[in-house]
Amino acid sequence: MVFDPEKIYSVTLGIIGGGQLGKMLAQKAKTMGLRVVVLDPTPLSPAGEVCDKQIVSDFFDLDGFLEIAGESDVLTYEFEHISASYLKELEDRGHIVRPSSNTLEIIQDKRRQKEFLESHDIPVTPFMGVDDLDGLKEAVKSLGIPAMLKTSKGGYDGKGNYLIEEDIEESLKRAYEELGGDKNSLYLENHIDxxxxxxxxxxxxxxxxxxxxxxxxxxxxxxxxxxxxxxxxxxxxxxxxxxxxxxxxxxxxxxxxxxxxxxxxxxxxxxxxxxxxxxxxxxxxxxxxxxxxxxxxxxxxxxxxxxxxxxxxxxxxxxxxxxxxxxxxxxxxxxxxxxxxxxxxxxxxxxxxxxxxxxxxxxxxxxxxxxxxxxxxxxxxxxxxxxxx
The missing domain is CATH 3.30.470.20 (ATP-grasp fold, B domain)
Structure with missing residues (x-):
């Protein structure tokens, strides 16, 4: 879809996420003449206070996604920890999502993100995927210490990270268990000076x-x-x-x-x-x-x-x-x-x-x-x- 700038007064922007980024985006959208609808599970979220309407819904609730899509000419999002598969469903139904669900799916999985960049010769911090405790031991041997063990999904502002400073089994096991290695995809990242x-x-x-x-x-x-x-x-x-x-x-x-x-x-x-x-x-x-x-x-x-x-x-x-x-x-x-x-x-x-x-x-x-x-x-x-x- 290509938007006609002269019809901007009739455009509704949907923002998934009602935090501070959504708030500042909504504020700018209002100065540009857009109607703004926000989806966030917290009533009267920061963005919800400055937009035209807030839909109170979880970020993994298809009904909420369908509701905001039904009111929006274009959808965007203010953070990554949302359902990429539901965004894909919206796209399949003809709704515009920017950036796309495919981009989000790659980027929200940080291990996959790094593998994608590396496969296209983009320099990334040296890393190795960790699928089990033995895999962590091998990764530490290869990358050395100190190194940062990270969850592939859901981490932000230091959450989902564990600094490994000792190459001993007890420390590695503690790090692996702390990040829920049996349930979560992990990767080890080299510490760059x-x-x-x-x-x-x-x-x-x-x-x-x-x-x-x-x-x-x-x-x-x-x-x-x-x-x-x-x-x-x-x-x-x-x-x-x-x-x-x-x-x-x-x-x-x-x-x-x-x-x-x-x-x-x-x-x-x-x-x-x-x-x-x-x-x-x-x-x-x-x-x-x-x-x-x-x-x-x-x-x-x-x-x-x-x-x-x-x-x-x-x-x-x-x-x-x-x-x-x-x-x-x-x-x-x-x-x-x-x-x-x-x-x-x-x-x-x-x-x-x-x-x-x-x-x-x-x-x-x-x-x-x-x-x-x-x-x-x-x-x-x-x-x-x-x-x-």
Whole structure:
């Protein structure tokens, strides 16, 4: 289906997932004149509060998928942990899903994702599939330690990961059992001595046009993204290598929408793909304030067959995630002091409960230089906390 831009007022966008990514996507869709329907199991989800209608349904409930598809001209999703087979059923019934169920099926299984990329000569972190405890032992022998054992499906923000630091049977058995190896598909990933973790937001439309955002430097705390800084300090040659790989990956999948592509850059400036997400991404939040077109607008342009424009970084920026501290009703401590900082833009997700490690919001600081943005971001992070009461 090709959308007529002049009929955009009659278009309904369906978003599967009502979290913060769905919320920011819905907000942008509303500014573009779209009607928005969201599916999420949590009533009054963050996206549900800003859309035209929320369908309260599980992500593995065919009836819910059929309901949202019946109201939507095009369907998209804000995270991967949903039923790809039900999306395929919707496509078989003539509904438009972007990115497609085939792409989601490959990407949501991280082991399969890495096998797919490797088979097309895309450099990935060295890995081996693990089908049983003996397979784990063989993988550790081959890859060495330290190494990260991961579940193929369902893992995010450090969940589904187990760092193996000892090559002894007791440790390997503990890791295997901790991740439910008897029930779950696993793989072992080599620990790369990286100098930097970076990511790129890349988008492709139905015409095959591809646009690439700046390379962003990411820092994680306990496997959860803490800060994203743009532009990165990588040499120009490495930046170009990352961008070229990103364009190659988008052409390889041949799908429509925006993808978040994470990389490791090792001490020799070699680049390895870590993970891919077929949707807007946490590390792309900075684009709202720091670029002339946000990741959310680009995603909408792509899935609605609208022209893509090459994004321009207007100012250096630092994005900082705000995680919950203590369980309870969210309270933003230090809010007033943080908002005194010039160049700071605050996003609170309005989740109804905070708990340790839960993403409750983020802020982005833009400035004339990266150093100035970092200094202001550090100052804001010192005073701003989301706690539960």
């Amino acid at each position: 990286f100098q930097m973790e970076v990511s790129v937001m890349a988008a492709r439309n139905n015409k095959g046009e591809i646009v690439i955002y700046p390379v962003a430097h990411n820092i994680h705390h306990e496997s959860i993204l803490h800060t994203t800084t743009v532009p990165s300090s990588l040499p120009r040659s490495v930046v170009e290598k990352v961008k070229e790989l990103s364009a190659e990956i988008m052409a390889l999948y041949g799908d429509v929408g925006i993808f978040g592509i994470e990389y490791f850059v090792d001490q020799k400036d070699e680049v390895f793909v870590n993970e891919i997400a077929p949707r807007p991404h946490n590390s792309g939040h900075y684009t709202i304030e720091a670029c002339d077109v946000s990741q959310f607008e680009t995603h909408l342009r792509a899935i609605l067959d609208l022209p893509l424009v090459n994004p321009t970084l207007l100012r250096p920026a630092v994005m900082v995630n705000l995680l919950g501290e203590k369980k309870g009703k969210p309270v933003a401590k230090g809010l007033g002091r943080a908002l005194e900082i010039e160049g700071l833009s605050l996003h609170l997700y309005r989740k109804n409960e905070t708990r340790p490690g839960r993403k409750m919001g983020h802020f982005t600081v833009t400035a004339n230089t990266v150093a100035d943005a970092k200094e202001k971001a550090d100052k804001a992070f010192e005073v701003l906390r989301i706690i539960g009461e």
